[in-house]
Amino acid sequence: MYSNTFGLETFSIEGIKQTEIKAMTNQDFEVKSLGECSVTSPLYNAYANTPMVDGLFVDNNDRILYDATLENFQKCLKEGIEPITFEKAGPREKIFFSPANTKAAIVTCGGLCPGINNVIRSVVNGLYYRYNVKNIVGIPYGYEGLIPEFGHTWVDLNPNVVKDIHLFGGSILGSSRGRQNIERMVDTLERNNINMLFTIGGDGTLSGNHVIQEEIERRGLKIATAGIPKTIDNDVNFIHKTFGFETAFTTAAPIIRDAHNEATGAFNGVAIVKLMGRDSGFIAANAALAMPDVNFVLVPESEFDLYGPNGFLEALKERLQVGRHAVVVVAEGAGQNLFDSDDSVVKDASGNVKHKDIGVLLKDTITKFFKDQEFEATVKYIDPSYIIRSEQANASDSIFCSSLAMNAVHGVMAGKTDFVVGRWNTHFTYLPIPTATSSRKKIDLNGELWWSVLENTGQPYSMKNDKK
Ligand SMILES: Nc1ncnc2c1ncn2[C@@H]1O[C@H](COP(=O)(O)OP(=O)(O)O)[C@@H](O)[C@H]1O
Ligand SMILES: O=P(O)(O)OC[C@H]1O[C@](O)(COP(=O)(O)O)[C@@H](O)[C@@H]1O
Numbered sequence: 163m164y165s166n167t168f169g170l171e172t173f174s175i176e177g178i179k180q181t182e183i184k185a186m187t188n189q190d191f192e193v194k195s196l197g198e199c200s201v202t203s204p205l206y207n208a209y210a211n212t213p214m215v216d217g218l219f220v221d222n223n224d225r226i227l228y229d230a231t232l233e234n235f236q237k238c239l240k241e242g243i244e245p246i247t248f249e250k251a252g253p254r255e256k257i258f259f260s261p262a263n264t265k266a267a268i269v270t271c272g273g274l275c276p277g278i279n280n281v282i283r284s285v286v287n288g289l290y291y292r293y294n295v296k297n298i299v300g301i302p303y304g305y306e307g308l309i310p311e312f313g314h315t316w317v318d319l320n321p322n323v324v325k326d327i328h329l330f331g332g333s334i335l336g337s338s339r340g341r342q343n344i345e346r347m348v349d350t351l352e353r354n355n356i357n358m359l360f361t362i363g364g365d366g367t368l369s370g371n372h373v374i375q376e377e378i379e380r381r382g383l384k385i386a387t388a389g390i391p392k393t394i395d396n397d398v399n400f401i402h403k404t405f406g407f408e409t410a411f412t413t414a415a416p417i418i419r420d421a422h423n424e425a426t427g428a429f430n431g432v433a434i435v436k437l438m439g440r441d442s443g444f445i446a447a448n449a450a451l452a453m454p455d456v457n458f459v460l461v462p463e464s465e466f467d468l469y470g471p472n473g474f475l476e477a478l479k480e481r482l483q484v485g486r487h488a489v490v491v492v493a494e495g496a497g498q499n500l501f502d503s504d505d506s507v508v509k510d511a512s513g514n515v516k517h518k519d520i521g522v523l524l525k526d527t528i529t530k531f532f533k534d535q536e537f538e539a540t541v542k543y544i545d546p547s548y549i550i551r552s553e554q555a556n557a558s559d560s561i562f563c564s565s566l567a568m569n570a571v572h573g574v575m576a577g578k579t580d581f582v583v584g585r586w587n588t589h590f591t592y593l594p595i596p597t598a599t600s601s602r603k604k605i606d607l608n609g610e611l612w613w614s615v616l617e618n619t620g621q622p623y624s625m626k627n628d629k630k
């Protein structure tokens with residue numbers, strides 16, 4: 163449709179690197195639809211006699227700019243090309259599904275994350291109260307729940323069942339990792355007359371959603387699938403933040419404060435905190451900014467050397483000589499280049515690489531480095547592990563979860579499918595899943611987020627001896 167890739171050079175938005183957008187067009191951001199919407203939304207009837215009805219509904223042509231800078235807009239105008247935009251989320255006046263004949267299913271997959279229960283609650287309440295969809299089931303233990311042999315019993319969901327679940331972390335439905343047979347999952351959806359499937363998960367879950375949708379389409383079924391972006395790692399592309407991420411780094415912040423107390427409590431005290439973040443260091447970077455006592459943030463995006471004049475150990479020693487204590491925050495995926503390359507790669511059931519323990523490596527290496535030099539130092543190591551993701555959602559994430567869920571409900575009711583709800587430039591959006599999962603979101607080392615980290619920590623831009 164549009165041929166432009168203009169104005170979309172590599173640049174960063176809040177630390178997000180988006181080089182791949184250069185090759186994309188607005189076609190890549192078009193959300194699929196099951197067909198014509200001919201049913202008047204119950205929301206229209208609810209607000210028809212109020213002034214709100216004029217501004218409530220979103221048109222399918224309403225779009226959100228990817229790059230909202232005036233500079234980009236002017237460039238596009240000058241060149242006569244269409245800027246990249248995302249579909250705006252929200253209620254449609256005409257919908258695809260007739261509420262009375264509609265059955266919905268909800269599944270939660272992958273690692274746990276704060277806010278999953280808030281999302282389940284809001285999807286159920288949104289369907290039930292806003293759209294009069296009363297037939298809702300919960301599929302237990304992720305995609306396993308769609309394979310009968312696992313024997314997981316489905317749960318009937320209604321507002322009474324979900325009324326208190328936002329008070330707890332985890333997922334009332336449970337979760338799982340591991341690939342399941344696509345045809346068999348779609349057989350299950352078909353056999354149970356499911357019209358809409360809400361998948362709550364990260365990049366893996368969304369990829370699963372997409373292949374399920376392809377099979378649905380191949381069979382000519384009218385089943386809508388919507389993803390709601392869950393992951394503490396915040397690594398889903400074209401989405402400003404995933405739910406649970408904020409609670410995770412907020413939970414990590416007081417742990418860093420405690421680490422700082424430990425570090426200052428000893429002469430040349432070093433406290434290391436390892437935080438989750440498989441391939442993206444957003445949790446480590448944001449937790450360190452939230453508790454700015456941190457002297458080094460080590461993330462997967464930035465390789466570093468341990469030894470040598472520009473390596474991490476020399477920088478740490480220098481810091482101790484000046485400040486007599488140091489706090490190091492390391493993301494679990496950082497420094498993987500420091501392990502022997504002949505070691506076998508371990509993967510989880512979903513195929514995600516399980517990284518080697520950089521926290522323990524740092525603790526042991528730092529301890530030995532200073533001992534060998536007879537440089538007095540004390541090293542304390544803290545690994546909060548799952549604690550940062552098993553919390554209940556904080557207030558901000560709770561609001562975010564409800565809005566993501568409601569927008570997923572609006573989209574699905576309007577027959578949109580194979581999409582994930584996003585947030586961009588302060589608007590909720592609908593993105594085609596293949597585009598959102600085309601690559602992982604990572605910190606842009608030349609962007610604003612990483613610059614803030616460097617400014618706050620005082621760590622060098624590079625801790626590589628070969629800085630090329
Ligand atoms: N390409 C894929 N096709 C089908 N299922 C997938 C695909 N990628 C991941 N999945 C499944 O999605 C589920 C969640 O994926 P996982 O990577 O564990 O978590 P997350 O969704 O949080 O990234 C798992 O059951 C996994 O096997
Ligand atoms: O032990 P598990 O369940 O594999 O979880 C560990 C991983 O889960 C995460 O929290 C992210 O999981 P998801 O990809 O499922 O969101 C990572 O930070 C971490 O590597």
Ligand SMILES: [Mg+2]
Nearest residue numbers: 364365366393
């Ligand atoms: Mg993932």
